[in-house]
């Protein structure tokens with residue numbers, strides 16, 4: 413069947429219309445709906461597993477070859493999701509990196525609108541100064557660097573430290589809300605207190621200073637491993653006694669929370685610690701939230717790393733393979749812990 417003259421005129425008018433859309437900087441919804449409003453999320457990120465046996469040696473080599481200083485700021489190596497090629501993003505909303513601070517090194521002061529947490533994998537006797545408050549970093553601790561707080565790190569030992577960096581960099585980039593500022597070149601403090609000012613004010617179970625207002629991000633700078641370990645241990649012990657507390661059989665979990673609100677410690681990143689009894693398989697879950705999950709076959713013992721791992725030997729002799737389930741990925745875990 414051949415086109416009639418009217419068909420040809422109508423097609424010409426439509427072609428002109430679409431050309432005018434382009435000239436006018438317009439895109440009609442009816443050509444874009446599937447991409448703009450898919451029936452379910454269509455993440456480009458893919459599930460991926462990084463092997464600790466490759467991460468740690470790479471970080472150690474970087475420690476020998478790449479200095480920490482002004483400009484580069486940090487020796488952090490980001491997990492790059494294969495579904496997001498060329499981007500230093502673990503998922504569409506999360507930056508996750510391994511950071512390595514060598515003996516006696518200092519990472520200079522800066523601040524940014526991106527919020528951050530650190531989870532220490534190995535080492536002791538590094539202090540993170542947050543707005544001038546010296547916070548000790550020790551293995552197993554979760555430490556917060558909320559948005560726009562000046563922060564710097566100093567290692568006062570002859571041993572390196574390795575930790576996980578988690579930031580909301582991709583989310584903030586999508587919002588075009590990224591701000592960054594260098595701090596002074598000199599450390600704000602060289603103090604090395606056992607407890608930071610933030611912990612002295614806020615780290616009392618169930619108690620908060622009446623004078624201080626609520627804050628969107630937690631004012632507690634450090635969540636210590638001994639508390640996290642004790643809470644997880646207690647859940648599994650209580651389960652044996654028939655007392656409710658675990659998420660499901662053999663599956664203990666705690667969420668790091670803001671003592672002023674009871675909500676998440678950081679407004680843009682949820683932080684949790686789970687422990688699985690050996691042989692446990694968790695219920696598969698799907699979420700629109702993506703995650704960076706670091707798994708360890710056995711929990712650290714709550715005692716000095718120095719006693720468990722003499723200086724010069726890696727304190728993370730067991731792997732911590734990170735994996736990144738993207739949005740809507742069905743995830744379950746099997747326990748091999750205790």
Ligand SMILES: [Fe+2]
Pocket residue numbers: 522523524563
């Ligand atoms: Fe930073």
